[in-house]
Structure formats: structure tokens, C-alpha cells
Amino acid sequence: MELRQLRSLIALAEADFNVSRAAMRLHLVQPAVSQHLKQLEEELGIPLVRRHGKRLLGLTEAGTQVLAHARATLAGAANIQAIGQDQKADPAGVLRLATTHTQARYVLPPLIRRFRQRYPEVEIQLHQGTPTQLVDMVLRDAVDLAICTEAIGNHPDLVAAPCYRWNRCLVAPLGHPILELKPVSLERLCDQPLVTYVFGFTGRGHFSDAFAREGLKPKVAVSAADADIIKTYVREGFGMGVIADLAYDPLLDQDLGKRDLSHLFPWEVTRIAQARSKYLRTFQRDFLDLFQSEAAALVRERQRSGA
Amino acid sequence: MELRQLRSLIALAEADFNVSRAAMRLHLVQPAVSQHLKQLEEELGIPLVRRHGKRLLGLTEAGTQVLAHARATLAGAANIQAIGQDQKADPAGVLRLATTHTQARYVLPPLIRRFRQRYPEVEIQLHQGTPTQLVDMVLRDAVDLAICTEAIGNHPDLVAAPCYRWNRCLVAPLGHPILELKPVSLERLCDQPLVTYVFGFTGRGHFSDAFAREGLKPKVAVSAADADIIKTYVREGFGMGVIADLAYDPLLDQDLGKRDLSHLFPWEVTRIAQARSKYLRTFQRDFLDLFQSEAAALVRERQRSGA
């Protein structure tokens, strides 16, 4: 068994089992990948992909298992490479972060700025996805770190460190009656249409639970994947917005009134996670430390000033 | 980077950095291993082994890290091979167990017998060691499963399932006065010399703690790694023996009297553990299931009848 064979299998899976395309990505020629797969199947003695004649359709049962371990194996090899780079104190490299829109837009920018000053040679990649996708990316070693609020709690193959907590706030166009209410209640939130996050995103689970527990049912007029879109629809008059408190920008959002809602919903904890068996290069670990220590302070400041 | 290079590095570490010996084990010739190491160091750009001229002395800092990840990488490749074997329903294979003497001698035999009936083609290897060594073996993928009482509790890279609990009993030559005492107390155990397990073995930690908590200090005349040796010294008159209740054999140990001590010491829990990222072949998983379900019943029966 050779690492290149495993690489081809993975590329194949990521190219929807189009051999030519997989070969392209690997900077190889089609017959090479074709042979790698053949060799692997021959050595293991079992078919790894389902076929219809010459067309590859997908993985077999066994192929799925093999693919997972192939990823783990190559991740091991990548770790070794990383150790080498690190020991040479090579200042270049890639920091691959996966996160939700909220973090990328409202929390990360100042941290990334500081990180870049320290490591100008490091390329920073910001991948986005739903919380479940983020977890998947870290586990597949498609990214180095995931910054995430949910679904990351206690996966055995992840190491997650809590960083800060946040809650929701309500935003509405200035002059909107809800802004006058002293303490907003769950009931009042149900009076009028809401604009908030879609399911699977940014604490939407706990949000809905809070209403359900009281036997209430909010009227969600529009739901979107990120706060910017929500704010846009709020401005367009579709309803009151409920967004993460982090996502209210005192400068850019002066035309929107804000009301704290932390007495109505549980606090969410944002964590930064890595795959357990991942070797983090020094600069990657430094980012993790930076995020853990600085993001907490930053967010607290933001929450205090914006409140 | 090639898997063979990693294999050579590992063999090198396991052959005390004697290149020729490492080559032998790999069925290669000395220059091959020498080159593998050289290539690996060249690719990573850092030295992995400390040298004195041409002699290899040991790993560098970086080498230690690389070795660990090399093991993980090859374990991944081995998992893939195992999936292949398994899918072909190849009845042959190896079941590598690591355990302490007590389990190997007093618990495993009937289970191994049943397992062999079911899988006559599978070679069974019984490795022995101290609890810490057992953990290490599983983590290094030197064995498939470890059966172990201590130090296995919550290692993040292990999955451990509790199987049964046991405690200590006292053994002494028939006629010994201690056998007449109704409930034996810690104080009485301190009256006369004891023969028991050495440190680092089979619950010796909790054993000593129990005395220390009462401010007592037992007179340990002889300590040994397993119950058979302890019983031998008891028969020779060196003192009273304290062994695992499992280790008293009603048939073979008729010349020794037994007294239960479970009111004096905490119960120990024996677990069976595998490396988290390990793919277990069907027969290996079957053994695990067999052990988990049958060992509990077996031990309970033994403890009841022997009491």
C-alpha cells in the first residue's frame, strides 16, 4: 500500500468519482489514478467503488470505511510534514479556519489583523459552513481549526476549548414600538413577525426551544444564514430581527435600535476546536491561544459597549 | 514521504538505533534503512536522530514527535489492510492481547478456549506487562486489546469498557491463626508479615492507600508480580498472602485457607481497552464482546463459589 494510492482514493471521492477530474487535482494523468485504485483494490482483495461497467458510481460499504482510514493515514503524514516545517521555523504556511458567518464577520477581523502582523508570511483561509459542516471539516482535516458554537461539545475526536459566551439581541428600525418596552418578554416577541437565523445555524436550536418550553410559537417571517441578511430584511420592514449580540455594530447599525434579550435565552458558548490527532504548527497554536485569550476580552468589551 | 521510510524509523527505534538490526527485522539490507532515514530527514529538513559520528544514539526532540505520528500513520495503513482482510471474511488473523498475569492465568483460559473453537484459524498472542506498559502497547498498536485494571480509566486515545469487578482475599497455610478470625481487620493484617503484589501491579496502589488512610503500615515481607509467586512464598511460610480473589483456585489451593477482604479495600474494575482509532476485525470485536459478556458472569461465579 502506498500513500499515493490513498491520495487518489480521496481525490476520487472528492471529485465525485470522476477519474479524470481527480487526476487533474493531483497533477497527474487519468491512467495514473485509475491504476492507483486498481492496485489498492487488488491488494485489499475487495472492490472499493461501485461500478457500472467502466463508470464509477460511488463507494462500496468497505470503500467508505477505507476512505475514512485513508484520510486518517494521510493526516498522519501531513502531521509529520508539519513537524518538519515547524522545526525549521519556516515562517510560511497556511492557517485554515472554519467558522460561521457571525464569527468571521464580527469577531475575527481584529484578531486576524494582529495575527497577520505577527506572521505576515502565513496565508489565512476562512472557510464557512454550518456548525455540522465545520465539525466535519476539522475531522476530515480540510481545515486546521473550527470556531463554532454548537454541535462541537463532546465529539471524542475533537479537542475544543471554550472561548466566550454570547446571547441574542433584538434589532428593529428606529421608532419601532418594541424598542420602547423596558424588558422584552417572549410573549411580546411573538406579537409580530421575526427575522432570524435558519435552523442549523448559530444557536437557532436553543432559540426555538425557549419558545417551545413556554408553549409559544414565534412568527418567523424570514430566516437567513447570517446577521447581515437578517438586518437587511429588518430594514426592509419584514419584521423585528433577532441576531447575536456580537452582530450589532454600533456604528454601521445606527439606524437600528437594539434591545438585549439575554434574560430570555440561554447563553451560547463559542469554542475553538481541533482534531485530536492533529499536530498544530507553532503559528496555528499561537492563533488558537490568541483567539482564546483575546476573543474573550474583545467580545466582553463589545457586549458592554453595545448594551 | 513514503510509508517504508516511516517503517524504517519505527524499526530503528525498536532496535535501539542499530541500523543493521532494524534492517533484519524489516527483511531489508542495512543500506536500505540507512537511506530511508536519510531521505526522511532530507525531506523534512531536520535531523531526527542524534548521532555521534556514524553511530546513531537516539531520537532528537523532533524525532520523538515524528515517531509518534509515524506510528499513527502506519496504524492507519494497518487499519485499511484489516478492513480488506475482514471483508474477504478471511478466517485467519492474529488476536494480540495484552494483560496482566492475573487475567491471563485465572480469567482468560476458558474464554480463550471458547474463542478458539469459534475461530480456530486465529493466532492468539498473550502479551504481558504492567498496567502502564499495557496502555502503552495499545497506543503504539503493538497489541489489539488490553485487559487492565488501572491507569486505563480516561486516556483520551483509548476506548475502555468495564467488564467486572474484583477485590482481594487473604490466603494462608491451613491452621494459620488469622484464618480463625471472623472479620479480618486492617489492624490484624499489620500484625504479621505479608506477601503481596509489587507496586505498579494489580491494584497495589489502592491496597497501600487503604492502610495509609488509617495511619497503618503493613509489613510487606515479599512482593511479587503475580499471585502464583505470592502463593509459593506463602506456602514457604514467608507470611500471609493478599491476592486478587480471582487468583484463589479452590482445587489447586486446597492447602491454603482463604478469607475475603472486600470490606477493607475498594473494589477494582477491570476494563478491556482498544485504541480509539483502531479498526477491529470482526473476530477481534467478537472477542471483545465475548470478554465483556462472559467474563463478568465467569468472575461472579468464581467469586461466589470460592467465597
Next chain:
DNA sequence: ATATGAAATAATGAATTCTGATTCTTTATT
């Protein structure tokens, strides 16, 4: 039925990997 897109096969040439012989060092012994 035909054309097209895609995967397998075959043959070639380049690169690699292992080996055996040799040289160079280090360590142990006298």
C-alpha cells in the same frame, strides 16, 4: 444508431529502490 465523454489497457521511458561491494568510523581489546 451514432457521437461523445470517460475509464481501462498497453507500451515506453524515466525514476526509484534495493542490493552487494566497499570505504570509512567508532568502539572494544590487547
Next chain:
DNA sequence: AATAAAGAATCAGAATTCATTATTTCATAT
């Protein structure tokens, strides 16, 4: 200190492996 022995690096050659191009075979869409 000289010598012997053990062990590691170096080198050149043979065998193998690898990726490539060219070609054939096959499935799908029109």
C-alpha cells in the same frame, strides 16, 4: 597505542516501479 571488530555511509548496477502517451473499450445522451 595498535589492532580487531562492529556498524554506518557511499557508490554503482540491476530490477522494479511509476507516470506518461497513445490506444482501445465501454456507457450514456442525442
